[in-house]
Amino acid sequence: xxxxxxxxxxxxxxxxxxxxxxxxxxxxxxxxxxxxxxxxxxxxxxxxxxxxxxxxxxxxxxxxxxxxxxxxxxxxxxxxxxxxxxxxxxxxxxxxxxxxxxxxxxxxxxxxxxxxx
Amino acid sequence: xxxxxxxxxxxxxxxxxxxxxxxxxxxxxxxxxxxxxxxxxxxxxxxxxxxxxxxxxxxxxxxxxxxxxxxxxxxxxxxxxxxxxxxxxxxxxxxxxxxxxxxxxxxxxxxxxxx
Numbered sequence: 336x337x338x339x340x341x342x343x344x345x346x347x348x349x350x351x352x353x354x355x356x357x358x359x360x361x362x363x364x365x366x367x368x369x370x371x372x373x374x375x376x377x378x379x380x381x382x383x384x385x386x387x388x389x390x391x392x393x394x395x396x397x398x399x400x401x402x403x404x405x406x407x408x409x410x411x412x413x414x415x416x417x418x419x420x421x422x423x424x425x426x427x428x429x430x431x432x433x434x435x436x437x438x439x440x441x442x443x444x445x446x447x448x449x450x451x452x
Numbered sequence: 453x454x455x456x457x458x459x460x461x462x463x464x465x466x467x468x469x470x471x472x473x474x475x476x477x478x479x480x481x482x483x484x485x486x487x488x489x490x491x492x493x494x495x496x497x498x499x500x501x502x503x504x505x506x507x508x509x510x511x512x513x514x515x516x517x518x519x520x521x522x523x524x525x526x527x528x529x530x531x532x533x534x535x536x537x538x539x540x541x542x543x544x545x546x547x548x549x550x551x552x553x554x555x556x557x558x559x560x561x562x563x564x565x566x567x
Contacts, residue, residue: 339495341495375559376559377542377557377558377559377560378496378542378557380554383554393554423493425495425496427496440486440498440501441486441498441555442498443488443495443496443497444495445494445495446493446494446495448493
């Protein structure tokens with residue numbers, strides 16, 4: 336899992352609540368990503384950020400929000416607007432300061448399993 | 453449109469036998485191809501990647517993959533499977549246009565190595 340940490344490992348949410356998942360990296364990577372993993376559906380991109388103070392929607396951004404105020408941190412908020420948030424959430428990062436963006440390898444954190452009660 | 457296909461949901465092999473996990477892709481321009489492995493309730497671990505050069509790429513844990521441009525494939529292989537190789541394997545591709553760092557992911561192939 337390298338230098339990427341995610342917390343908490345398990346998270347339980349009541350319906351109507353917002354929750355925030357933490358992702359921190361000490362790899363000095365420029366880019367960070369949030370994915371959602373559901374059984375049989377592979378990885379789906381929620382949001383990504385290629386540089387501090389900038390981020391773009393991925394394929395399934397509705398009901399989620401992010402911020403990128405620091406290079407090391409990319410927290411994901413699952414809002415009450417997300418109708419089916421129960422899933423495994425994975426954070427990744429890529430790209431050192433001398434890397435070539437299109438060849439960057441993404442490195443993943445250990446994941447957070449979110450369950451709606 | 454860019455896409456990745458892993459045609460087998462599950463692959464079963466006996467320990468000690470060679471294994472192959474298949475991946476085909478569609479992308480404009482020269483592809484950058486990646487293989488990752490995921491153990492239960494864990495994040496993905498990088499195995500290997502093809503950027504350019506030799507079509508046979510060697511990676512972690514004895515795995516290798518062969519890039520075949522004419523067949524648009526990047527199959528993952530290992531000469532002798534271990535029970536500990538049992539996991540979920542993902543293939544991913546990125547096109548080389550622009551500065552976009554997004555990867556396109558396959559749906560994964562579950563590998564079961566039987567003792």
